[in-house]
Amino acid sequence: MKRDVSVLLDVEVHAESLLEFQIAVAHQPGVEVIESLSFELGGVRRTAKEVSGPHGSRIHVLRCGAGNLRTEYSARVLGAARPEPPSDYDLALYLRPSRFVESDKMLGFAASEFGCGIDDPETPGRVAAWVADRIGYLPGSSAPSDSAVDTLLTSNGVCRDFSHLMVALLRAVGVPARVASVYPPGCMPMDFHSVAEAYVDGGWQVFDPTRLAPRSSLVRIATGRDAADIAFLGNHGGDITVNGLWVRSFVDGPLPYDDHIHPTTIN
Structure with a gap:
């Protein structure tokens, strides 16, 4: 499948800051990426340092002073990723509670709803369906600091809230689970998207309880414990305002069907 993705990010930097961008397509075996990335501060080209993260994630680090920063990225993605074999460390890490995924607070609730899922390959699918049925997709209904517990209590959220809740419930019943940020052809409204991955039958399977985009069309950007690991923009030390964010992603040909x-x- 050939996929084309792009993003334009307009940021006002009010004081010197160290910025971290996770917008580039992840490096994965089997995937060819033809891409371009540019940063312009006040019309002057700047160069960012690329830092390699886990699971092929790429962080572009840029220290810049005050001014208007315009970031543009585009990529043509060819091929399909070969599955990444989980390490023993991954399986331990993705069972632990994290900042936005407080699985330790959901042990009793998750057990009463889903039982123990360690040896049941059907558990992730049941949890994904449960989250899809119980949580309403409502833009603006959650704050960046909201966690999986907040989503469970309010029953509303956006994609990151859906994936946080699903991952929290899975970890609570003993299934290693993680989140991924992706470019999502077919998603409406178009934006960066967050999905959940669960360890099933020796590998990682992807679930999207929002059901907003076909999973086979997704393009991986970053992978981690929760939103803190996969944020498209991190700011350290300065003050910034995001003036605008425009994301585009589409496939060459008909959009694939996903049940x-x-x-x-x-992929």
Whole structure:
């Protein structure tokens, strides 16, 4: 499948800051990426340092002073990713509670709803369907500091809230789970998107409880414990305002169908 993705990010930097961008397509075996990335501060080209993260994630680090920063990225993505074999460390890490995924606070609730899911390959699908049925997709209904517990209590959220809740419930019943940021062809409204991945039958399977985009069309950007690991923009030390964010992603040809039931991976 050939996919084209792009993003334009307009940021006002009010004081000197160290910025971290996670907008570039992840490095994955089997995937060819033809891409361009540029940063312009007040019309002057700047160069960022690329830092390699886990699971092929790429962080572009830029220290800049005050001014208007314009960031543009585009990529043509060819091929399909070969599955990444989980390490023993991954399986331990993605069972632990984290900042936005307080699985330790959901042990009793998750057990009463889903039982123990360690040896049941059907558990992630049941949890994804439960989250899809119980949580309403409502833009603006959550704050950046909201966690999985907040989503469970309010029953509303956006994609990151859906994936946080699903991952929290899975970890609570003993299934290693993580989140991924992706470019999502077919998603409406178009934006960066967050999905959940669960360890099933020896590998990572992707689930999207929002059901907003076909999973086989997704393009991986970053992977981690929760939103703190996969944020498209991090700011350290300064003050910034995001003036605008425009994301585009589409496939060459018809959009693939997804029943959101059968197992699949991020390609």
